[in-house]
Amino acid sequence: MEKITAAITGVGSYVPDYRLTNQELETMVETNDEWIVSRTGIKERRILKDENAGTSFMAIRAAEALIENHNVDPQSIELVIVCTASPDLKAASTAVYTASQIGATNAFGFDLDAACSSFLYGMSVAARYIESGKYKRVLLIGADKCSSFIDYTDRATCIIFGDGAGAVLFEPNTEGYGIQDEELRSDGVGREFLNVKAGGSLLHTTEDTVKQGLHYVRQDGKTVFKQAVSKMADISEMILEKNNITHSDIQWMAAHQANKRIIDATANRLGIEKDKVLINIENYGNTTSATLPLLIADFEKQFKKGDRILFTTFGGGFTWGAMIVTWAY
Numbered sequence: 539m540e541k542i543t544a545a546i547t548g549v550g551s552y553v554p555d556y557r558l559t560n561q562e563l564e565t566m567v568e569t570n571d572e573w574i575v576s577r578t579g580i581k582e583r584r585i586l587k588d589e590n591a592g593t594s595f596m597a598i599r600a601a602e603a604l605i606e607n608h609n610v611d612p613q614s615i616e617l618v619i620v621c622t623a624s625p626d627l628k629a630a631s632t633a634v635y636t637a638s639q640i641g642a643t644n645a646f647g648f649d650l651d652a653a654c655s656s657f658l659y660g661m662s663v664a665a666r667y668i669e670s671g672k673y674k675r676v677l678l679i680g681a682d683k684c685s686s687f688i689d690y691t692d693r694a695t696c697i698i699f700g701d702g703a704g705a706v707l708f709e710p711n712t713e714g715y716g717i718q719d720e721e722l723r724s725d726g727v728g729r730e731f732l733n734v735k736a737g738g739s740l741l742h743t744t745e746d747t748v749k750q751g752l753h754y755v756r757q758d759g760k761t762v763f764k765q766a767v768s769k770m771a772d773i774s775e776m777i778l779e780k781n782n783i784t785h786s787d788i789q790w791m792a793a794h795q796a797n798k799r800i801i802d803a804t805a806n807r808l809g810i811e812k813d814k815v816l817i818n819i820e821n822y823g824n825t826t827s828a829t830l831p832l833l834i835a836d837f838e839k840q841f842k843k844g845d846r847i848l849f850t851t852f853g854g855g856f857t858w859g860a861m862i863v864t865w866a867y
């Protein structure tokens with residue numbers, strides 16, 4: 539039997555219109571454009587201002603863009619996975635609602651949350667469904683309304699995060715294109731360094747938790763920063779070595795966009811040249827589950843069939859990993 543690989547065959551994205559610039563943030567917290575740009579590389583982020591619109595609003599639009607760009611019949615989609623750390627609701631999957639809204643009425647759906655590594659883990663899950671031969675069209679969406687858990691008086695977090703969504707379609711390939719290999723890891727020691735304390739089963743929301751602002755994300759930025767660089771570089775080195783290739787065999791590096799200095803330091807350690815490193819953090823900030831599909835969407839036109847892309851992420855939990863994908867079109 540022919541070997542089936544899972545290839546990306548289409549992409550779409552959506553970001554809200556509203557641009558929260560560094561200049562506007564200067565009026566909200568004690569910060570300045572020079573500090574933000576030099577410490578993070580971020581110039582602006584998009585914010586979904588409509589209070590009645592949740593993550594699905596963006597997921598639906600990203601999926602619709604994909605459907606239109608690549609002429610996909612929504613009824614042919616068999617599975618919709620929404621990678622997100624900010625689902626619309628608890629106990630009612632954002633993916634299920636998204637699938638219905640885009641007309642994917644033959645699909646089943648579920649959400650997947652591994653913080654900033656959600657989309658990388660999601661690519662792994664989508665690949666297994668395709669490689670098994672069970673399904674032929676898996677729609678993987680990364681979407682987060684980060685503004686729903688940001689304290690806009692906390693300069694350690696509000697300058698970083700933004701909202702957005704991206705969607706990719708996975709289909710079987712028998713010529714060897716698509717996902718080649720992956721290394722995924724997690725370590726629960728990380729949960730104290732980046733989390734939202736209240737609203738989960740450990741500490742449910744009360745008047746008091748709201749008063750204390752425990753429904754907002756908090757992080758120990760320095761610890762997360764150091765871990766991000768060392769874990770992404772280590773695991774990327776490991777996957778290259780395992781596949782008997784070097785940085786010169788990689789055409790593009792697509793790393794989670796959390797901080798430009800993290801991405802630059804990781805690329806440096808790997809010896810990957812600057813012009814191969816995909817960056818769009820200046821426009822969107824850290825959109826959590828959406829950074830990788832937004833990169834794919836923004837740079838799709840520059841990819842050539844057969845290009846090898848190294849994906850790597852690090853996120854809360856901690857969760858991290860690396861994946862090698864060859865571009866299929």
Ligand code: UT7
Pocket residue numbers: 568569570573574577578654693694697732757758759760762763766794795796797800824852853854
């Ligand atoms: O996706 C995974 C999740 N997140 C991440 O990967 C984020 C990882 N961490 C980071 O990106 C960085 O740690 C931050 C961007 C959050 C912070 O950058 P940093 O270089 O680690 O800054 P710092 O917290 O060490 O602060 C350096 C200085 C401090 O002043 P002093 O003590 O040196 O006088 C801070 O008070 O910068 C100050 N500072 C700020 N100044 C202006 C901290 N935040 C700001 C700010 N504007 N927004």
